[in-house]
Amino acid sequence: MSYKASGSVAADEYNQIWHKFWNTNVTKWDKGEVSPALRELIEEKHWQLPDGQGIVPGCGRGYDAMFLAKTTLHMLGADLSPIAVSTATKLRDEKGFPSELVEFKTIDFFDFDVPQSKFQVAYDYTFFCALHPSMRANWGARYAEILSPGAHLIALMYPLSKSEEDRERGPPFLLSEDDYHRVLDANFELVHIDPKCKTHDTRVGEEIITVWRRR
Numbered sequence: 001m002s003y004k005a006s007g008s009v010a011a012d013e014y015n016q017i018w019h020k021f022w023n024t025n026v027t028k029w030d031k032g033e034v035s036p037a038l039r040e041l042i043e044e045k046h047w048q049l050p051d052g053q054g055i056v057p058g059c060g061r062g063y064d065a066m067f068l069a070k071t072t073l074h075m076l077g078a079d080l081s082p083i084a085v086s087t088a089t090k091l092r093d094e095k096g097f098p099s100e101l102v103e104f105k106t107i108d109f110f111d112f113d114v115p116q117s118k119f120q121v122a123y124d125y126t127f128f129c130a131l132h133p134s135m136r137a138n139w140g141a142r143y144a145e146i147l148s149p150g151a152h153l154i155a156l157m158y159p160l161s162k163s164e165e166d167r168e169r170g171p172p173f174l175l176s177e178d179d180y181h182r183v184l185d186a187n188f189e190l191v192h193i194d195p196k197c198k199t200h201d202t203r204v205g206e207e208i209i210t211v212w213r214r215r
Contacts, residue, residue, distance in 0.1 A: 034067045035125055036198035037156050037209040042068070047192070047211065049073060049152055052120030057109040058127035062088030062102070065123075066095065069102035073121060078107035110142055118148040125156040128180075129172035140183030144214065151214040153188060155180060156197075159206045177208065188212035 041047045051072040056065040059077030061084065069075040079085050088104040109127075122143060131139055143153055161174035181190075192211035199207045 034063045035156055035207075036200060037194070037207055038064060038067065038123065038125075038154065040198045041154070041192075041194075041209055041211075045194075050120040050150060052148075053115060053117065054121030054123070055119045055146070056123045057107075058125075058130060059088060059104065060084050060126075061091055062104055064125065065102050065104070066092060066097050068121065068123060069097065071101065074100070075102045075121075076107075076119075077102065077104040078109060078112070079104070080106065080108060082106045110138060114146045118151070119146050120148055120151045121154070122147060122151070123154045123156075126158065126172065128155065129158060129175055131173070132171075133173055133179075136179060136183050140187070143184070144187035147214040149214055152191075153184075153212040153214065155184075155210045155212060157208045157210060158203060160208065177210075180210070180212075184212055187215055189215060 042049075049068070052074075054065075054068055054073050054075045056062075056068070056075065056077050057079075059065050059079050062077045065075040065077035065088070077085070077088055079088070085104045085106045092099070092102060092104065124143075128136070128139060147153060157175065157177060157180060159172055159174055161176050177193075184190075189212065190210060191213045193208060194210075195208045197207060197209040
């Protein structure tokens with residue numbers, strides 16, 4: 001799948017932004033732990049995810065992929081940056097997570113071979129906001145392509161916009177709940193939303209956790 005990031009800027013050029021962040025160790029989005037909203041959804045609200053295969057695009061150091069992995073759900077952490085993948089793999093091994101439950105690969109989310117059975121779970125946090133707004137339709141279409149019917153897409157919306165000002169400045173790009181509906185409603189049903197989800201202290205009022213089911 002090919003697309004333009006902005007005007008004449010090609011996607012591979014835009015992706016260099018993230019390579020540069022990792023190469024210079026500037027990862028301000030990384031909070032060093034599983035997002036409180038995801039932990040609350042699974043451990044406190046006991047949300048039941050399908051068994052099978054799961055994916056976390058833009059996985060970074062892999063906290064969320066490791067958190068979701070279990071014997072009935074094999075997780076794939078995908079990232080453009082080989083440095084991120086190497087770091088996540090090292091952290092996984094240090095924590096003693098079995099490689100057969102969670103693996104990390106250098107992958108372009110928009111261009112990789114999807115397993116024949118597709119994925120049954122996806123978690124998207126600081127990935128949607130990292131994409132230029134012109135890429136968002138492709139983001140929704142790609143999730144529809146790689147997720148099987150009945151699959152769950154957990155989307156932790158961040159950073160929520162309180163006004164239209166500066167919407168085009170980023171990354172991360174400000175977003176709204178409507179931005180997700182525009183690109184997901186054709187193929188997904190919103191089955192859970194929690195505007196009062198737990199969050200990091202520095203992100204209060206900027207996050208809403210949602211779950212979408214693939215039609």
